[in-house]
Amino acid sequence: MNFWTDPLKVAADWLQGVFTSWGMNEVFAHVLVAFLGVLLLITILMVIDIFLVWIERKVVARFQDRIGPNRLGPFGLIQPFADIIKLIIKEDTTPAGADKVVYNLAPILSMMSVLIIWSVVPIAPVILSVNLNVGVLFLIAAGAIGTLSIIMAGWSSNNKFALIGAFRQVAMMVAFEVPMLAMLLIPTIFAGSMNMNDIIQAQGGLWYFVLSPLGALIFLVAIIAELGRAPFDLSEGESELVAGFNIEYSGMKFGMFYAGELLHAMTFGGIWGILFFGGYRFFGLEQVSPFLAIAIFLFKALLGYWVIMWVKYTMMRIRIDQMLVFNWVFLTPLSFALLMVTALMNALLQGAPVWLYAAGMFLSNVVVAWIALEVARSVSRKERQKVEGVAQVAEAHH
Amino acid sequence: MIPLSWYLLFSAALFSIGLFGVLSRRNAVAILLGVELMLNAINVNLVAFWRYGDIAVMAGQVFAIIVFAVAAAEVSVGLALVISVYRRRNTVIAEDLDLLKW
């Protein structure tokens, strides 16, 4: 074992040795080393987060045929640091009548809910943050804290827009958490485990995207809604609610919500990669070195993030009633239908060879998607006929 | 290792606090908050008995999950009742709702 094949263990053992040679208690030294490891990971994440600001601005500029930040440093790379300095030296105003404790707690919880997701994310074969056997459900638990922080922010600001924005955001997040939960069950069924690392290991032969393309798609829609990004950014709705739940936040507190959102987007890009695209795996390359595995994982996470951005800057915002109908009447029943079909197919194809299993899963996904699209089409055709028919009658009367 | 008695005492204390909330609060929503505390106290007991008994017997955890389902059902129907009453009577103070029919 050397630094190249297992950097974390080597570093941790070395640190542990150093600490115990100082006469430190064994257990305490272990906890301290773990603390430093966590601090290192989160610091790296925050640095990545700073550059995400730059990436986001650069990418949106390209989508809109602009150049984006280009003055400070090469390609404007120093720009996010300038942004941070601006946020730090801004005045921190608290609205009159705000509930101070809750108001100040909300941005902290918001950021924390994103950072703790990384405690279950396997970054490389030997770098598993925490190998929990409930990994997949942990995502939802972290999301629950995020939901709570939003409603706390909206309520404590003593502002109508903030409260309405928070209510909308929470209604949307809880609504799309149902298909998300259902889609989290699908990799769990395939891998026979809720452990994130087991799910990655089980994707050695086939990525779950091949087994369940529809599942991956629904999961993507659900995470975009969970993030509150366009086309589901109606809680922000700057034309009606100005900024949504974080309207009264300024300075670094706003910065926490903003940075949390960006990091959340990349995190969910990574989770999407883990659950459906093999995580750090890429045709055996991950075995060469953990550093390569980290690079692969980061690449997949950024690719997922790019897809989320692509959707954001291409789609327009939908109305809240359309969003809710889309979720409760279309997406939720569809995801449950897919879950039932997957469970049955999994049981039926149990002893079958891999190619048959994969083909059966893939075809059942296609069939479910096709039926859902046909139903949606016939319903919307009927709806359109109804509306257009009424319109014609109205015209005749004029 | 923590002795079983600590968990049982904790659960008894939490149950009593919840009972106090149920008995003394005027607002119906607050009464339901007290009920939640009591249900949680019971769940702590169930999981503790699973851990300190035969681990291979999952009855404790299964019942804990069933209690989650019961709590969810209780809260959703209870709060729906409160909202429904509020719409008709414009109050959520439990003492004012002393008629069985109106």
Next chain:
Amino acid sequence: MTTEQIIFLIVAGATLAAGLLVVTSRNLIHAALWLVATLFGVAILYTLLNAGFIAVVQVVVYIGAIAILFIFAVMLTRKDMRDSGPQHNKTWWLGALVSLLTFGGLFAVLGQWSGLAKTGAELPAGFDSVAALGEALTSANGYVLPFEVASVLLLAAMVGAVYLAFNKK
């Protein structure tokens, strides 16, 4: 005293304090937020009991859904942000007495029980409580009936609650 015991005492104390604030806070939103704190403390106790799945479920169900439902219900049933008037009824002292007696009674009963000082066995290596739970819930001589009945219970709750909350007469 071991580290585990110290953690237990801190968490249990904080949880009980938060529980007291749930039943005494004047502001109902604060009471709901204190409930979240209490439930989170209970979740930490579940992790100390090696029941990680139950702990996560606690956070998902209670903090993610039930607390939100409470906050929504408070906002739907109040005209005024600040609540005027007493939050406790006139006979609150009776309630306090009854709950103290309950605690005392439980304490006395527990004191006589022989299995009290019991400490749990070490978890067998490789024991996966989620898999064991899955097996218990679905195997024919396990808990299949409660599993399905829970589904029916949730259905009944959903239908009943939707009906009640939307009955506009």
Next chain:
Amino acid sequence: MNEWLYVLLFMIVGALIPVGAILGGFLLGPKKPNPLKQSTYECGIEAVGEAWVQFKAQYYIFALVFLVFDVEAVFLFPWAVKLGALGLYAALEGVLFIAILVVGLLYAWRKGMLEWA
């Protein structure tokens, strides 16, 4: 050692970092509050009344349906973990479980509760 200890460490560090950032902003930023600055923002128009506005009961329904499906998922996760080992019988149990709850969703939909009335 209990693996949840590490999760606790993540929570502590994950809370410390935003606290540090906000504290930095608090220390470095100017502090000149005045009543106008502290008034709530409503597009430049003076705020009318309290922030306490009446909400639709619909929000409650969404949270409620979510709660039910949340609890359902809690039952389904152990089922999904063991599904591969248990075979068709267990799969059918789970399908029945989901189907019963979808009936509830159908009911709410037929009553028009899931639409923005």
